[in-house]
Amino acid sequence: MSAPSIGPQALRLFRYASARGDWSVRSACEQLDTTVDEIEHARGQLIDLGLLVESADDGPTAKATAPEAALLRLLTAEEEATVRLADRIRRTRERIDAMREVFLPLHVARSGTLGDEVITGADRIARVLGDIADIATSEILSMHPGPVRPPEVLAEGLRRDVQVLERGVTMRSIHLRPMTRIVHSMKHLQELRSAGAQVRIADIVPFRFILVDRVQALVPALHTDAANAMMVLRGEAVTALLVRVFEMCWASSVPLDESGAGEESGLTSQQLGVLRLMSTGRKDESIAREIGVSVRTLRRVMADLMAQLGVESRFQAGVRAARTGLLD
Missing domain, CATH: 1.10.10 (Arc Repressor Mutant, subunit A)
Structure with missing residues (x-):
């Protein structure tokens, strides 16, 4: 007014x-x-x-x-209008919550096929992320592998996350360690934590996903040929499995400001993560993508790793790691 x-x-x-x-x-x-x-x-x-x-x-x-009386009447009218507006907002939210309880199960039942839920294109994925964030009422769990995103993309995500946190929604997120090595991405994580989110860092994150209220999730559509395609999943059977994966990754990750693992062995947490991936027979390109770095950076990490272990080949590194318990 x-x-x-x-x-x-x-x-x-x-x-x-x-x-x-x-x-x-x-x-x-x-x-x-x-x-x-x-x-x-x-x-x-x-x-x-x-x-x-x-x-x-x-x-x-x-x-x-008298002007004093007029001003008091104006203030009283504004206060009454504010109370009425707050009451309308409360009643509207109650109706939305009631509709959500009724219609979301129907939508879950209707969405029996996953093919209809595949989403492609950065703009459309961003819109779906916004829609998912808007319906959150209690909790959002997320994991973020891959390369560090540009500042403008992180800024838009932070704006959306802060709005969700201001509604009282709990948020826990896991990010790859390279996020802490770049100024703009580290600042993003710090601001996210300051807004009320719980932020942890991991050396390996299996795949990207966002899980809302444990009933709806956005995950990679790995069964399609489309690049960077995502898929919406609904239903307790699937989301319960995603919660289990998240909790395992959460338990093995560390809070944002804590030092990495591997101090007793003299290896960094990143080197330990690379060592474990090497032991599974993964190729360099796959390992680099998994930990969110370039192949060139990965090979430098691997060279430092083998120098610290005193070996000259990946096979020897695996043997040394097994003997010393680094893979336990």
């Missing part, structure tokens, strides 16, 4: 009406040397402000009131 304004003509009329209890529009025009339209406009401004009060006995003139 915009603040009411008062013009110079209205001020002149207020002074005139305050000095005379029986004024009329005609007498005001004569005394103030102005037109009927100007007087009517000024009269309307003063009535809106409560400085003139109409009554059935006064006819078209209206009586001047």
